[in-house]
Amino acid sequence: MDNSSSQPLKLPHTLEEKRIKALPPACYYISDFITEEEEKAILHKVDTAPKARWRQLTHRRLQTWPSDLVKNTLLDARPLPDWLEQPIASRLLSISLSESQPENIFHDSPHQRPNHVLINEYPPHTGIMPHKDGGAYHPVVATVSLGSTLCLNIYKSKEDGALDPEPVWRILQEPRSLLITTADLYTEYLHGIEPIATDVGLSEETIVNWDLLRSSELYIDGLNQRQTRASLTYRDVLKVSKLGNKLGPMFKRS
Numbered sequence: 001m002d003n004s005s006s007q008p009l010k011l012p013h014t015l016e017e018k019r020i021k022a023l024p025p026a027c028y029y030i031s032d033f034i035t036e037e038e039e040k041a042i043l044h045k046v047d048t049a050p051k052a053r054w055r056q057l058t059h060r061r062l063q064t065w066p067s068d069l070v071k072n073t074l075l076d077a078r079p080l081p082d083w084l085e086q087p088i089a090s091r092l093l094s095i096s097l098s099e100s101q102p103e104n105i106f107h108d109s110p111h112q113r114p115n116h117v118l119i120n121e122y123p124p125h126t127g128i129m130p131h132k133d134g135g136a137y138h139p140v141v142a143t144v145s146l147g148s149t150l151c152l153n154i155y156k157s158k159e160d161g162a163l164d165p166e167p168v169w170r171i172l173q174e175p176r177s178l179l180i181t182t183a184d185l186y187t188e189y190l191h192g193i194e195p196i197a198t199d200v201g202l203s204e205e206t207i208v209n210w211d212l213l214r215s216s217e218l219y220i221d222g223l224n225q226r227q228t229r230a231s232l233t234y235r236d237v238l239k240v241s242k243l244g245n246k247l248g249p250m251f252k253r254s
């Protein structure tokens with residue numbers, strides 16, 4: 001493969017260097033987490049997965065690896081396939097929290113690593129309603145974006161429980177970036193993606209990770225024209241069924 005076009009990755013030594021300071025602790029944004037070649041190879045794997053792997057929703061389609069959850073439980077306890085393990089999961093686990101905390105971001109999760117990947121595909125005009133991820137996962141969410149930039153909105157529930165339709169914060173996610181959200185952002189706030197073709201009003205004032213972007217100059221007109229974006233969401237499912245290992249091949253999906 002021709003690697004001449006790709007820049008070598010400059011990964012940070014610690015996540016702390018890439019913390020989004022305007023957000024409650026702690027969220028991190030690494031603009032160049034994978035190379036263009038790695039992005040291409042992963043997109044190829046996503047696109048060529050067996051048809052039965054896809055679940056088609058009204059607008060969005062998704063894959064789950066190694067499988068869907070049943071009653072918040074992972075029944076299929078097989079490890080992630082190699083193309084989801086390398087380079088993303090291993091790289092994720094190789095970065096320390098900070099100079100004084102050599103542990104990685106999954107060090108205090110039950111399996112000390114992500115055991116589940118959700119792949120979502122968003123053509124332009126496609127989003128995801130504001131939601132919380134719920135109790136099935138350890139509250140660390142690592143999302144790698146492929147193919148296109150788009151804006152993730154963070155919302156707060158009002159006193160009466162209704163959703164405040166104005167996002168409190170907006171995070172821009174570039175292709176090949178990694179976004180990690182944890183703690184309060186996971187449990188107290190909602191997140192969603194607007195079903196639009198162009199993100200508008202982008203600026204240093206409105207985008208909390210503006211200073212961490214790879215190419216903020218692309219958005220100085222305040223606009224981002226979306227292409228199809230795929231996201232890989234890595235999480236640790238708390239409950240893994242022991243029975244899962246014993247299920248016969250009939251129950252297993254390739």
Ligand SMILES: O=C(O)CCC(=O)C(=O)O
Nearest residue numbers: 118120128133143231233
């Ligand atoms: O695609 C994303 O970045 C968000 C996906 C998400 O929030 C979810 O699937 O729960």
Ligand SMILES: [Fe+2]
Nearest residue numbers: 131132133191
């Ligand atoms: Fe979510």
